[in-house]
Amino acid sequence: MKKHTFLLALGLLMAAPMAAQLDLITEAPANPENEPAPVHPLPHPRQVKWMQTEFYAFFHYGMNTYTGKEWGNGDEANTLYAPKGQPNPKQWLETAQAAGMKGGIAVVKHHDGFCLWPTETTDHSIKNLPAPGNYNIAKGFADAAHDLGMKFGFYISPWDRNSQYYGDGTDRYVTNVFLKQCQELAEYGKGQFEMWFDGANGGSGYYGGAGGSRSIDRATYYDTPNLRDMVHSIHADCVLWGVGGEARWIGNEAGWAGTTNWCTDNREEGKDQSNASEGNENGWMWLPGESDAKATTGGWFWHSGEQVLGLNPENNRSGLMQMYLETVGRNATWILNLPPNDYGVLPTATVNRMKEFGQMLKEHFGTNLAAAEGVKVTADNTRPAGTTRTYDAKNVVDGSLDTYYATEDGVNSATITIELPEAKSLRYVVLQEHIQLGQRVKAFKIETSSNGTTWTKFGGSMPTTTIGYKRIITNSGNTTSYTSRSGVKYVRVTISDCKSCPVIENIALY
Numbered sequence: 001m002k003k004h005t006f007l008l009a010l011g012l013l014m015a016a017p018m019a020a021q022l023d024l025i026t027e028a029p030a031n032p033e034n035e036p037a038p039v040h041p042l043p044h045p046r047q048v049k050w051m052q053t054e055f056y057a058f059f060h061y062g063m064n065t066y067t068g069k070e071w072g073n074g075d076e077a078n079t080l081y082a083p084k085g086q087p088n089p090k091q092w093l094e095t096a097q098a099a100g101m102k103g104g105i106a107v108v109k110h111h112d113g114f115c116l117w118p119t120e121t122t123d124h125s126i127k128n129l130p131a132p133g134n135y136n137i138a139k140g141f142a143d144a145a146h147d148l149g150m151k152f153g154f155y156i157s158p159w160d161r162n163s164q165y166y167g168d169g170t171d172r173y174v175t176n177v178f179l180k181q182c183q184e185l186a187e188y189g190k191g192q193f194e195m196w197f198d199g200a201n202g203g204s205g206y207y208g209g210a211g212g213s214r215s216i217d218r219a220t221y222y223d224t225p226n227l228r229d230m231v232h233s234i235h236a237d238c239v240l241w242g243v244g245g246e247a248r249w250i251g252n253e254a255g256w257a258g259t260t261n262w263c264t265d266n267r268e269e270g271k272d273q274s275n276a277s278e279g280n281e282n283g284w285m286w287l288p289g290e291s292d293a294k295a296t297t298g299g300w301f302w303h304s305g306e307q308v309l310g311l312n313p314e315n316n317r318s319g320l321m322q323m324y325l326e327t328v329g330r331n332a333t334w335i336l337n338l339p340p341n342d343y344g345v346l347p348t349a350t351v352n353r354m355k356e357f358g359q360m361l362k363e364h365f366g367t368n369l370a371a372a373e374g375v376k377v378t379a380d381n382t383r384p385a386g387t388t389r390t391y392d393a394k395n396v397v398d399g400s401l402d403t404y405y406a407t408e409d410g411v412n413s414a415t416i417t418i419e420l421p422e423a424k425s426l427r428y429v430v431l432q433e434h435i436q437l438g439q440r441v442k443a444f445k446i447e448t449s450s451n452g453t454t455w456t457k458f459g460g461s462m463p464t465t466t467i468g469y470k471r472i473i474t475n476s477g478n479t480t481s482y483t484s485r486s487g488v489k490y491v492r493v494t495i496s497d498c499k500s501c502p503v504i505e506n507i508a509l510y
């Protein structure tokens with residue numbers, strides 16, 4: 001047999017079994033709903049719920065409230081913590097609720113190691129103090145959150161400048177102190193949506209009297225895999241922030257995220273990300289941004305004489321609405337710090353400002369024009385329906401977080417047009433992707449029209465790249481003035497660049 005004839009025969013012999021194998025591999029998975037394929041990486045369901053929390057409070061209260069410090073050394077006598085009245089976490093959360101927040105996180109242990117609940121792990125706590133100092137903040141906070149129907153969580157500093165075991169070359173601190181403290185706190189009831197683990201660690205401290213400086217490797221020291229397993233076995237929906245690795249710091253403490261902001265990133269365990277405010281378009285993991293910011297002019301803890309930020313920018317300081325638009329409006333969550341004073345309550349000025357801000361949010365975002373009776377929505381391409389699901393353009397105005405609009409496979413752009421029953425004034429356009437299928441949009445634009453024929457760009461020069469969980473575009477094109485455009489009867493959203501077919505969950509008009 002000639003060489004090439006032999007090879008042909010061999011090829012034919014092998015082709016039969018290979019074809020059978022290929023058949024198996026190329027068989028399309030059943031997709032009776034015709035759902036678009038996800039674009040990886042995807043969020044865990046707990047991360048989706050966490051993003052839906054959007055805006056929540058931070059309460060820095062503890063030993064530092066009484067020493068005037070921002071970082072205690074860990075050698076403070078327990079009795080220095082001396083509330084002038086019974087602390088009132090319910091008042092903290094009521095204030096947050098009045099501002100439109102859905103939850104709050106209480107600092108119950110800062111870097112000084114003093115614990116605001118009667119822990120078994122250390123004597124450096126409220127346990128043996130006279131009343132009202134022995135009031136259990138963790139319990140009071142959890143109970144108040146349950147009463148008010150709010151989500152809650154705790155900030156537990158991994159760095160402990162009081163503990164003799166911290167960074168002593170053994171695992172005693174992590175196993176016998178830190179993980180146990182987290183477990184004790186996780187057991188304070190349902191509704192915990194986030195545990196906050198600050199990245200500050202190592203350095204000088206009291207360390208049980210030894211003093212000196214201790215350093216640890218944040219990537220390995222805190223036993224994060226076991227920490228995550230333990231917390232998730234108690235609260236499946238609790239996101240571990242920071243050291244816990246399920247959400248990222250936005251890279252500043254001033255209340256802003258990038259106008260381009262991906263929920264995807266490339267962070268390695270224990271390391272800070274390279275581009276915190278924008279994430280990374282091709283990141284390998286889902287690591288959404290959280291923006292932590294102060295509502296007051298002092299530090300994170302209360303200091304007498306400090307002021308509360310205004311609703312609008314003033315004295316070179318950002319206003320609260322600006323921060324909202326630059327965080328929640330840019331695909332990040334916003335945790336706003338409200339420091340309780342030495343009575344363990346929020347000062348009246350803070351309470352009043354938060355009520356005003358809640359009112360302002362209601363005025364600006366109270367009535368969705370796109371949800372009105374008689375609104376028509378069309379699109380230039382629509383994905384065929386599945387057995388029970390449709391992907392029609394009208395899904396973007398039905399108020400449901402489960403339905404969405406999508407195009408056919410291979411169509412990575414779309415134009416969605418909303419027609420209002422009558423012309424209205426328009427201040428904001430709010431867009432949301434169905435992030436359960438990944439963050440996909442890379443560029444879009446918004447236009448409005450009074451007649452459906454001539455179109456004018458909406459949003460000034462505000463960059464319109466990513467959407468993600470939520471994006472808010474203002475008429476003014478900036479985040480410091482809140483003007484409206486009158487005579488808007490049509491709004492057209494064009495997605496011009498997308499990683500795959502666009503999947504749009506919601507479009508709201510205010």
Ligand code: FUL
Nearest residue numbers: 070071198199200292300
């Ligand atoms: C920082 C901490 O060091 C501050 O004291 C504060 O708790 C802030 C929220 O995080 O990294």
